[in-house]
Amino acid sequence: MSTPTRPPGESGQPQLQVALSWLEHYTYCPRQCALIVLEDAFTDDTATTRGTLLHQRVDIPGNKGRGTVRTLHALPVWHDDLGLTGTCDTVELHDNGTVLPVEHKSGRYHPGGPADVQAAAQAICLQQMFQRPVPRAAVYSAADRRRHTVTIIPELHQRVLTTTRAVRELLTTRQLPPPPPDNRPCRRCSMAATCIPTVLTRTRHYHHALNNLYTLPDEEPTHP
Template sequence: MTHPNPRPGDGDQPQVALSWLEHYTYCPRQCALIVLEDAFTDDAATTRGTLLHQRVDTPGNRGRGTIRTLHALPVWHDGLGLTGTCDTVELHDNGTILPVEHKSGRYHPGGPADVQAAAQALCLQHMFQQPVPHAAIYSAADRRRHTITITPELHQRVEAATRAVRQLLTTHQLPPPTTDNRCRRCSMATTCIPTILTRTRPYQHALTDLYTLPDEEPTYP
């Protein structure tokens, strides 16, 4: 999914993009760098994702048997202040509405993709005024679709992530880096520089040296 720049809503709260929920759930600092500094960086994995989405992000609708498939459908939720675009939405003849989020990587149960897909389901439920109890995540790496149930717990995760992202938009403060296994898989590691920032003393020394005049003796904390 693309990274839209939502405008403030009718109220005082700024709108939150669906894709930001996944970024925040994966890593709050990654989300903040994207949202506050427009610092998104591509790598091989994100490029594969972009190429995958080119197949499904063309707006339109198609019929296949008893299923009507909508692509690149704009969605929103006024109450939560969410906005974004669903990769695919299936409308079944029995009234079932199923959002399908496409991912290039492997699916991890309970992971960030679940939060994004659940948020899409909540938006569709709000728009169509009927229950949307499930969402699906298609993993290109797994070559299969994974269906998730929108449980109350998952609903709460969506709401919590939405509040947290909105807090970032309000405070404009970057969270500290996590510096764990996620960093090795993150395309934004060179922008975030987590290893340097978490080694506080060497980082402070480097800053002190940077702003010390040649005839001055550096004073380290």
């Protein structure tokens, strides 16, 4: 997958751009993010297909008004200083000046999870673009048909910055991280077959099997 760069900044060096969706993938699992970004190895399952179908309703660019709220769909956003870029599913512009990004997810919402980081990054981008505070975002969960408010507290803002740096480091080193030491997040991951975490976390067994694969058996002794 090609990685775009921004024009040289004050340092004179181009900055690798980080997609907002990569922040969510990295927060969920750095190895999953690397497989997607570095090896273009994304795999669909039932959950990701549900997400694709859900996003078909909000991924068509356009805007519409309802009462005092104007809703924008598939809005491109960016942050020049942080080198972030992406697309917001929905952005609401209220007549009182409120700007609210709404990220759509097919599964259940987990407070403090990867979706919060992605939604917060959208809010940070919109704040720079509209030149006004964007203190909140929302995550819409299709599983419970509810919006969940995400407040951009300083700790969450810092998570966005830290994760952005980590993803950019991944793009620079191009090193595939090891799978997580416990397999709980792997059970819900569509890329488990590509990642083979169960094999790789048992490092000693893996290397033993690999060595045996290329070891020739001892020659049988010859008898006179």
